[in-house]
Amino acid sequence: MIRLLRELERELEGAGLPKGEALDLLALAAGLPRKALLLRLSEPPPPGAEARARELLKRRLSGYPLQYLLGEVEFFGLPLKVAEGVLIPRPETEGLVELALSLPLPPRPRVLDVGTGTGAIALALKRHLPEAEVHATEVDPRALALAEENARRLGLPVRFLKAPLTGGLRGLDLVVSNPPYLPEAYREVAPKELAFENPLALYAGPEGLDVARPLAGEAWEALRPGGFLLLELAPENVGLMAEELGAMGFQEVAVLRDLLGRERYLRARRPP
Numbered sequence: 001m002i003r004l005l006r007e008l009e010r011e012l013e014g015a016g017l018p019k020g021e022a023l024d025l026l027a028l029a030a031g032l033p034r035k036a037l038l039l040r041l042s043e044p045p046p047p048g049a050e051a052r053a054r055e056l057l058k059r060r061l062s063g064y065p066l067q068y069l070l071g072e073v074e075f076f077g078l079p080l081k082v083a084e085g086v087l088i089p090r091p092e093t094e095g096l097v098e099l100a101l102s103l104p105l106p107p108r109p110r111v112l113d114v115g116t117g118t119g120a121i122a123l124a125l126k127r128h129l130p131e132a133e134v135h136a137t138e139v140d141p142r143a144l145a146l147a148e149e150n151a152r153r154l155g156l157p158v159r160f161l162k163a164p165l166t167g168g169l170r171g172l173d174l175v176v177s178n179p180p181y182l183p184e185a186y187r188e189v190a191p192k193e194l195a196f197e198n199p200l201a202l203y204a205g206p207e208g209l210d211v212a213r214p215l216a217g218e219a220w221e222a223l224r225p226g227g228f229l230l231l232e233l234a235p236e237n238v239g240l241m242a243e244e245l246g247a248m249g250f251q252e253v254a255v256l257r258d259l260l261g262r263e264r265y266l267r268a269r270r271p272p
Helices: 002-014 021-030 034-039 049-061 066-070 091-101 120-128 141-154 184-188 192-196 212-222 238-248
Strands: 072-075 078-081 110-114 133-138 159-162 172-177 223-232 251-257 263-269
Touching: 002 021, 002 049, 021 034, 021 049, 021 066, 049 066, 066 072, 078 120, 078 141, 091 120, 091 172, 091 223, 091 263, 110 120, 120 133, 120 141, 120 172, 133 141, 141 159, 172 212, 212 223, 212 238, 223 238, 238 251, 238 263
Parallel strands: 110 133, 110 172, 133 159, 172 223
Antiparallel strands: 072 078, 223 263, 251 263
């Protein structure tokens, strides 16, 4: 199988894609875990594996996301099922979870993840804050069903609600969200992989703030005094949103950077 692996690597590199994806494609085609594949690279491919590998490669070169081909992605140590049309959890959003876990929350906090998608943020918080009462809202029925399936598979009790924004909840200690934040103009230059995800989970008006703005207004009503709002936004609009939160009356407004040094996260607090 080593010959086939090298062929896949060359094709991926030639298309500007990471050659490391070749191992994932070959493992999927061979029906083997990655670790098992590594031990069997000197063997011939299983029957049909070569044809399957080339078909998977063709789909990947067309822009189809690797995560959808694999059907699963790891997020904050959790294996989450993913499916076409539902937003793929990104590594940057793991930083949002880390920030949430660093907040001075009460012993049994009430937490809401707005626009949960696969359930990534809500499930990661429930795993690391087992005493928390975690809620999650979502308007897309496909995403909601996937999030509920992930919760069942992982044995993590999260209360999912088919509703926009905060869903009318009150008395929350934390509202956290990775809302759609890309400006509409970005569609013209977006990587072709984004075409397979739900555009409603990606784009949010001319400035990319058409969801974050009403969310901030609802969060003010949903949070207890002293409660926190935590958002992931684009580096291009996070500063503007920070100014607007300050004008609304939020305190301790801070713009925080991701691991690459980009302004990415917004933390604010309703006055105690």
